[in-house]
Amino acid sequence: MPDDGPGAAEPFDAAERAAVYKAIRTRRDVRDQFLPDPVPGPVLRRILEAAHQAPSVGFMQPWDFLVIRDIDRRRAVREIFARANAEAREMFKEERQGAYGALKLEGIVKAPVNLCVTCDRDRGGQVVLGRTHNPEMDLYSTVCAVQNLWLAARAEGIGVGWVSIYHADELKRLLRIPERIRVIAYLCIGYVDELYERPELEARGWAERMPLDGLIHEEGWPEGR
Template identity: 45%
Template sequence: MVAFDDAFRRQLHELFVWRRDVRRFRTDPLPDGTLERLIEIACLSPSVGLSQPWRFVVVDDAARRRAVIEDFKSCNADALKSYSGERAAKYAALKLSGLAEAPGHLAVFAEKDATIGSGLGRATMPETVDYSVVAAICSMWLAARAEGIGLGWVSILDPLRIHDILDVPKSWKFIGYLCVGYPEAECDRPELEQAKWESRRGPGEFTIRR
């Protein structure tokens, strides 16, 4: 087995501390092969029954990108209506997407009908297919941060509309749309915490023993 020393573990902890959900990107292009390398790392992630259900769509086409941005604007306007008063004002002031600036766009799906893995581990919890894809995204997120690259997960989108825009198989379930690029600035605190939308709480609030 490969041994990891204390210095590596400290650096790994710092990587977790400094990982951010980035919304503010520089427009500098990513080096050739960056997305492909990050996808390769994502594919090292664990998956239920070794099903490898992740499916990645690199979105380069300008018209498709514009359509995704328009869908975000529509969904974001609808989301704003669910808030009122001071909370609505705070929501309207948040920057919730880096779609216009980020040089890299990557859509991630879960293949629900894949025969790979022969259904192992999914009989009682079929949602573990989705969880496997989320784990792959998290691996990619950390790998990107280690290279000084930011990743932003855009969730304010209509999954059916994204299917149509990207013309993917119906059996693919939309999991997330990722903006990838160099962040405008580095920060060890989430942007939503800086904007006083929410504060990060300690593990004691979320842990019980039985």
């Protein structure tokens, strides 16, 4: 019988450590670079297993994973996105609308697999260990699952794009998601043969990565900020 007690907390060796940091450093949000090649079942299972290994408050594991391959359903999702995307474009100042429109966001149909990650906020019952004073911890836990999946996908040579522009009620109706369930992420998943060296929005001049030194504060929030 395996021992369920604590085991050795040994650091990774140099090659293992480098691989972890490489996955973190080179992970990208893929928008338009997906290949049509199918994602084999065992590979998809591995990245879903990685997501399922994420930490969760009270070990409630609030996530579910809706795998969407049907092209007609993906086209319907793209229509939901397109309506919201047109609204989003108008929210930016006129000088940025052209740059926004130039961003190619075709992964919903182009990627062979879409994945909707949800959070069941009732799964742990009314009182959940660790959520008693911060009720949003289940949402944060589900985001951890998305990050696990993303890094595992990068290690497999698979790109992931996070679609966040949609009206959740429309998406839930299309995918028959119950009202009480929260949609956390809609992801496009597929092989890619190239990735941006830097995040695409940085490479295209939309924004720059902030210097880390300006974001680290010792002992508390800095005065005057």
